[in-house]
Each structure stands twice: as structure tokens, then as C-alpha cells.
Amino acid sequence: MDRKTIDNIVWWIPLKKLRNSVREYLLEINNLNNKLEQINNKVNIIESTIYNNYMDLYGKIKKLTPQGYIDFIDIDIARHCNLNCYSCNHFSQLAKEEYYDIEIFENDIKRLYGLSNGLIKKFHILGGEPLLNINCKDYFYVVRKYFKYSSIWLITNGILLPKQDESFWLSCKKNNVEIHPTKYPIKIDWDNIKRICSNYNVVLSFFNNEHVLKESVKTILNLDGTSNVFDNFINCYLANNCLNLHNGKLFSCGLPANINAFNNHFSMNIKVTEQDYIDIYKAKDYNEILQFLAKPMPFCRYCDITKWHGIGKWETSKRNIEEYTNNN
Ligand code: SF4
Ligand code: SF4
Incomplete structure (x- = not known):
């Protein structure tokens, strides 16, 4: 959510003080969401690197292991x-x-x-x-x-x-x-x-x-x-x-x-x-x-x-x- 979207949500609140508080609150939530998304992306990259390394190692070990x-x-x-x-x-x-x-x-x-x-x-x-x-x-x-x-x-x-x-x-x-x-x-x-x-x-x-x-x-x-x-x-x-x-x-x-x-x-x-x-x-x-x-x-x-x-x-x-x- 960008600031304009948040403004479009809070504009109708009649009391300026309350409107500002709600805006600040939504901006804070928005920041947290963005940070969470960045962390999730990093976790996904780490997970897929671990998986690829594991598959690579598994393939190498399999070649060198007499099969049944x-x-x-x-x-x-x-x-x-x-x-x-x-x-x-x-x-x-x-x-x-x-x-x-x-x-x-x-x-x-x-x-x-x-x-x-x-x-x-x-x-x-x-x-x-x-x-x-x-x-x-x-x-x-x-x-x-x-x-x-x-x-x-x-x-x-x-x-x-x-x-x-x-x-x-x-x-x-x-x-x-x-x-x-x-x-x-x-x-x-x-x-x-x-x-x-x-x-x-x-x-x-x-x-x-x-x-x-x-x-x-x-x-x-x-x-x-x-x-x-x-x-x-x-x-x-x-x-x-x-x-x-x-x-x-x-x-x-x-x-x-x-x-x-x-x-x-x-x-x-x-x-x-x-x-x-x-x-x-x-x-x-x-x-x-x-x-x-x-x-x-x-x-x-x-x-x-x-x-x-x-x-x-x-x-x-x-x-x-x-x-x-x-x-x-
Ligand atoms: S000889 Fe066969 S197993 Fe060995 S590297 Fe060449 S293609 Fe691979
Ligand atoms: S075996 Fe024949 S069809 Fe297959 S890759 Fe070789 S030349 Fe091509």
C-alpha cells in the first residue's frame, strides 16, 4: 500500500487528530508488511539454495554408491x-x-x-x-x-x-x-x-x-x-x-x-x-x-x-x- 492509498482510506475521518493517528498506524503496518515480505523472499532463496545443494550432493553420492x-x-x-x-x-x-x-x-x-x-x-x-x-x-x-x-x-x-x-x-x-x-x-x-x-x-x-x-x-x-x-x-x-x-x-x-x-x-x-x-x-x-x-x-x-x-x-x-x- 502506498501513501496515496492510505490517504484514500482515511480521508473521511472527521477529527484531524484521529485521522493522523489512523494514517500513522496504517503506515506502520504497511512498513512491517514490506519488511515481512523481504524476509520471506530471503527465506525462499535460502530454502531453494539448500534444496539445490542437497539435490546436487545427493546426485553425487548416488553415483558413488553401489545401487541395489x-x-x-x-x-x-x-x-x-x-x-x-x-x-x-x-x-x-x-x-x-x-x-x-x-x-x-x-x-x-x-x-x-x-x-x-x-x-x-x-x-x-x-x-x-x-x-x-x-x-x-x-x-x-x-x-x-x-x-x-x-x-x-x-x-x-x-x-x-x-x-x-x-x-x-x-x-x-x-x-x-x-x-x-x-x-x-x-x-x-x-x-x-x-x-x-x-x-x-x-x-x-x-x-x-x-x-x-x-x-x-x-x-x-x-x-x-x-x-x-x-x-x-x-x-x-x-x-x-x-x-x-x-x-x-x-x-x-x-x-x-x-x-x-x-x-x-x-x-x-x-x-x-x-x-x-x-x-x-x-x-x-x-x-x-x-x-x-x-x-x-x-x-x-x-x-x-x-x-x-x-x-x-x-x-x-x-x-x-x-x-x-x-x-x-
Ligand atoms: S566417460 Fe562417461 S561418465 Fe565419464 S565423464 Fe565422460 S560421459 Fe561422463
Ligand atoms: S543416434 Fe542418431 S538420432 Fe540420435 S542423436 Fe545420434 S545421430 Fe541423432
Whole structure:
């Protein structure tokens, strides 16, 4: 309330002395209210700072604490992609045609079942672009054969969804596979895809926010390998989170699992060592895997995680090494 409003309230009081007293009283209350509001604002700022610091600390402790079970595993059934995204963190725009052999895949899934007794919450079937693997539907049967109660998500850019035949949709339905496309700013008839999913009773839910335009993130590497592995690991949202399985090797994130495509394309030699993954056939039990995943990997020294940033829009790749360095 400003002084004018207070004057408008007290003007009718006939006795000047009384009118002045009421005005002073209202002004005093008004001052107190303003001070209270300032204190409340400061308390809100302190509360949200404490909450953010707590969440940050909680996230770091969680990464370094062996979990009770694996929340989800990413599995690239095709390394390459039919979309050419800027600075893709699976290096799929650089990758040559390559698939996860389905017999090796089945052995790996069976071994994971044996180790975990089915305690893996979710499998992400992705890539690259998983639908470039024409046997994609068969991988669903393999996962469901062993993991009866886990969720299976197909994460795709959606380009090839309208081209799938009935056997694909029936596999999704029978194996309770959910489709979680990433929506890129490219022309795709999503209404048609939604209709097909609904006809086959298959869940479709976008992996990203379908109403927010997808933005490319610049994945900056430290090609000299001089980053601090501990700082990188605890500050990285992928670490001990986006686990990646390939040919019997389980990685704490997808970068070392896919770095070959980067090495081959740019004639580089970023090394993946035996300490960067756990061989699921050598692990004696589930606990050994969970403990391994909660440790920084030597490979983390090749990331420049604090410099990763959105570039404000989605862009296609020019397949230049500058997309992965801090040079522009
Ligand atoms: S970000 Fe996804 S869609 Fe884009 S190139 Fe990489 S794997 Fe393909
Ligand atoms: S290698 Fe380490 S720092 Fe790099 S993305 Fe993976 S977990 Fe993060």
C-alpha cells in the first residue's frame, strides 16, 4: 500500500487528530508488511539454495554408491544412424553400418538374467537408429524371454516407424514394448504413428518434451586425456546412469562403448582399457557389477564435462572434429 492509498482510506475521518493517528498506524503496518515480505523472499532463496545443494550432493553420492539394482541399460542394436545430428554423443553420425549380433545379444541378456535374477528395471533398445536393424522386433522377444517383468523401451528417431510391418507391431504388443521416440525438428507424420500405436495397443510417449524444440548439445572431449576423472564422474549426468551394454561389456555410460566410431572417422586413438567396463562373463555376481559401476572410469579423463552445452537449436553434423572440441 502506498501513501496515496492510505490517504484514500482515511480521508473521511472527521477529527484531524484521529485521522493522523489512523494514517500513522496504517503506515506502520504497511512498513512491517514490506519488511515481512523481504524476509520471506530471503527465506525462499535460502530454502531453494539448500534444496539445490542437497539435490546436487545427493546426485553425487548416488553415483558413488553401489545401487541395489540396475535402473536401466542402453543397448545399441545398430551403431549407425539415418539422422545426422551435430555432436551426437554415441558418435552414430560417424559410425559405419554395424549391428549387435543377435546370438551374442541373447547370450548377454541370458547372462545378465543369471546374474541379476531379473532385477533390472528397464531396457532401452536404441542406437544409432535401432530400426535400421531389420531384425529389431526379434531383440524384443529375446529380452522378454528372460526378463518377464522389466520394462522394454524402443528409443528411436521415428523416421522408420511408418515403414514397419505387422510383425514389428505384433512383437511390440506381445512383448509389451513401449515406443519412446525422440522428437527432432524433421518432417514426420506423428498423427499417423500415434494412430498405428493405438490400433495395436502399443504405448507411445515421447522421450523428450514433444512441445519443446530439440536442441543439440555439444559433447566436448579432452583429446589430451588430461581431465580430472573424479570431478568428471561425479558431475556427469551420464555416469552410473546411462549404462551401455555391448558384446558382453557393460559400461557406466555410452561414450567409451561407442568411441571406436570417433577414432575411426578422425584417425584418433582414444583408448578404452579393461578398467573402463566390466565383462559380465568375468563378474562373479550382481554385487560386483553394481560396485564397478559406482567407480570413476579412466576413460572419464577424455571428457570435458563442464564445457558441454546446448547450442540453442538442433543442427545437422558436418562430421568435423570441431563438433567435439572447444575450438569454436
Ligand atoms: S542423436 Fe540420435 S538420432 Fe541423432 S545421430 Fe545420434 S543416434 Fe542418431
Ligand atoms: S566417460 Fe565419464 S565423464 Fe565422460 S560421459 Fe562417461 S561418465 Fe561422463
